[in-house]
Amino acid sequence: MIVADLPESELARRLGGAGLRLRTGPLVTEIRSRLLEIADGVRLHYRDHPAEEPGGFADFHVRLVLPRGPRRWLRPQVLFQFDGAPPFYPLPAAQAFPVLEWGLNWCVSSHCHQYLVVHAAVVERSGRALILPAPPGSGKSTLCAGLVSRGWRLLSDELTLIDPGSGHLVPLPRPISLKNASIEVIRRFAPGAVLGPTVQDTLKGSVAHMKAPVESVRRASEFARPRWMVLPRYEAGTPARLQPLSKGRAFMHLAESSFNYSLHGRRGFETLAQAIEACDCYEFAYGNLEEAVELYDRLATST
Amino acid sequence: MRWHTIPPDDLIWRELDGELVVRNARTGNTHLLEPLAAEVLRALTEAQAGLTVADLVARLRDDAATEDEWSGAIEAVLTEFERLGLAEPQEP
Numbered sequence: 297m298i299v300a301d302l303p304e305s306e307l308a309r310r311l312g313g314a315g316l317r318l319r320t321g322p323l324v325t326e327i328r329s330r331l332l333e334i335a336d337g338v339r340l341h342y343r344d345h346p347a348e349e350p351g352g353f354a355d356f357h358v359r360l361v362l363p364r365g366p367r368r369w370l371r372p373q374v375l376f377q378f379d380g381a382p383p384f385y386p387l388p389a390a391q392a393f394p395v396l397e398w399g400l401n402w403c404v405s406s407h408c409h410q411y412l413v414v415h416a417a418v419v420e421r422s423g424r425a426l427i428l429p430a431p432p433g434s435g436k437s438t439l440c441a442g443l444v445s446r447g448w449r450l451l452s453d454e455l456t457l458i459d460p461g462s463g464h465l466v467p468l469p470r471p472i473s474l475k476n477a478s479i480e481v482i483r484r485f486a487p488g489a490v491l492g493p494t495v496q497d498t499l500k501g502s503v504a505h506m507k508a509p510v511e512s513v514r515r516a517s518e519f520a521r522p523r524w525m526v527l528p529r530y531e532a533g534t535p536a537r538l539q540p541l542s543k544g545r546a547f548m549h550l551a552e553s554s555f556n557y558s559l560h561g562r563r564g565f566e567t568l569a570q571a572i573e574a575c576d577c578y579e580f581a582y583g584n585l586e587e588a589v590e591l592y593d594r595l596a597t598s599t
Numbered sequence: 600m601r602w603h604t605i606p607p608d609d610l611i612w613r614e615l616d617g618e619l620v621v622r623n624a625r626t627g628n629t630h631l632l633e634p635l636a637a638e639v640l641r642a643l644t645e646a647q648a649g650l651t652v653a654d655l656v657a658r659l660r661d662d663a664a665t666e667d668e669w670s671g672a673i674e675a676v677l678t679e680f681e682r683l684g685l686a687e688p689q690e691p
Contacts, residue, residue, distance in 0.1 A: 544618030544631045551629055558627050562611055565622040565629065569613040 300343040308335055310350065315357070317348035321457075321468035321516045323408070325400060326354035329392075331374065334360055337393030340492055341471040341505055344513040356403045360392055378403060391495050394503050397473060404455050404468065405555040411457040411466060412567050413555045418456040418465055419448040421596045424523035425465045427456055427575070429553040432500070435530025435582065438478040441506050442585045443592060445486035450512035451520060460560060460567045463574075464519035469512040471505035479504045485585050524595065525550065525575040534583035536591045546577035600688045601649030602677055604640065610685070612640075626684050635659070636676045643686055652677070 299307065299318070310316040311334060315326035318338070327338065348354075359377040363386050373386035376399035383402060387395055405413050416429035417440035426448070430436040437453055444450040450469045457466040471492070474482055479494055479502060490507035525546050526538070541549075550568050551557045557564045576599065582588040604610060605625055612621040619637035622629045632640060642658050643650055650658075652673055660669045680686035 542618055543615035544620055547613075547615060547620050548629070548631050557629075561627070562622070562624065565611055565613075565620075569615065569620065572615060573613075 297347050297349075298343070299338065299345055299347045302347055304339070307339060310347075311335055311338065314350050315354075317350060317352060317354055318342055319346040319348055320400075320470050322466055323356070323404070323468070324348055324352070324354045325356045325358060325403065327358055327360075327396070329360040329396075331360055331362070331389070331392050333374075333390070333392035334396060337396065337492060337505075340490065341393075341507045344508075344510045356400075356407070358396075358399055358403065360396055360399075362389060387498075391498050391503075393492065393505065394473070394495055394498055397471060397505065400470065401454050404457075408457065409556050409559055410459075412460055412557065412560055412564055414456040414458065414550055415454065415553045415555065416456040416550075417453050418451040418520075419443045420451055420465075420520040421448050423520055424596070425451065425520035426524045426526060426592065426596075427465075427522060427550075427571075428526055428528055429456070429549055430528050432475075433530075435478075435528050437472055437474055438481055438530065438585060439528050439582070439588055441472045441474060441478070441482045441489070442485055442589045444472070444509055444512065445482070445489055446589050446593070448592070448596075449515060449520075450508050458522075458567055458571060459519070460563050462519075463522070463567060463570045465522060466519060467512070467516045469508040469516050471507055473500075474504050474506055476501045481585060482506060522571040522574045523576070524599075525572065525577045526580045527578070528580045528582065530583065531581050532583050534581045536580070536582040536584065536587040538578040538580050538591065538595070541577040541579050543572050543575075543577055546575070547572045601651055601691060602643060602655075602680075602686050602688050603649040604643045604680075604686045605684065607644060610644070621685070623684055628683065630683060630685070635672060636679070639673060639676045640680070640685065649689060 312330045315328040363375050372389035374389045374392040375382050375386040416427050417436050418427050428436050440453050451467040453472040492505045494504040609624040619632045655673045656669045
């Protein structure tokens with residue numbers, strides 16, 4: 297059963313009661329909340345994701361609540377709870393859905409040590425994956441959204457999961473977080489993309505989420521192999537260009553972008569080295585999304 | 600003074616397109632070594648009895664620089680290795 301199969305009343309009943317057990321890739325998260333923003337956001341962005349039967353196993357148990365007190369009526373806030381405890385300070389209630397997304401990212405990056413977890417977008421074509429590690433503001437999510445709007449499969453916008461045993465990349469398709477000018481860029485670039493409401497004045501500026509394409513969600517159990525590692529950088533007015541990046545430097549970038557590389561010790565080193573050995577590595581500057589996506593199409597067909 | 604690397608079991612490295620990436624299990628840190636540093640590390644790990652700066656100069660030097668320049672460059676690498684916990688000097 298997928299979320300879209302649940303009648304609106306049943307979705308609200310699960311979220312407001314025992315919890316909605318939502319499967320994203322290999323993980324199940326039990327989400328509980330009575331907030332309308334959460335119900336609306338889940339219904340929009342996770343409609344194609346599996347909804348597991350109530351009462352089964354869940355990797356994470358999260359809840360979004362309005363903290364008690366007079367502020368609840370004046371300037372309501374939302375609090376993300378993990379196993380009953382809040383890992384973060386509360387934020388304005390209007391940011392409830394972004395808070396859920398940020399909280400889910402935290403759950404994975406802080407707990408999923410069965411994987412080497414890298415802060416990177418990852419997309420796939422013909423079984424070959426393009427890994428895009430980059431700091432905020434680099435245009436990583438915009439590029440990722442552009443690519444998945446034109447035939448690349450989304451594995452993740454934020455968290456690349458590498459299985460240390462096999463070296464496979466494990467999909468975790470979830471909404472893509474777009475910020476500020478990127479929101480309008482994607483609206484124009486991909487008019488068919490499903491975007492949620494724009495939430496203003498978050499810590500990251502204006503934020504809107506783009507729904508993961510249905511095909512990416514359906515194929516969430518299909519692993520991919522690393523093939524390209526690219527450090528993207530958005531620069532207004534710059535023609536799209538790939539410049540070779542040495543594998544040694546690429547390794548260091550990937551290690552620095554990992555949440556748990558140190559935790560994996562020798563195995564983490566070997567896993568990253570194996571991934572880098574399989575990749576062509578580049579630095580990539582771009583100022584126009586259309587041009588960038590065309591370049592990656594050529595890359596995918598020529599190598 | 601002879602230089603030794605830390606025990607080989609505490610070092611793991613991989614050559615990636617001619618560059619050496621090395622992980623020091625004692626510190627948990629990973630380093631990308633420039634070519635001379637990579638050659639010095641390799642030479643030290645192959646020499647169980649350790650090597651002096653003069654030994655390293657004899658093994659690695661070419662005609663691109665004088666012996667003094669080679670000594671200076673290798674001493675700088677060894678000092679950095681000591682700081683990073685990759686190698687240490689021992690009195691004979």
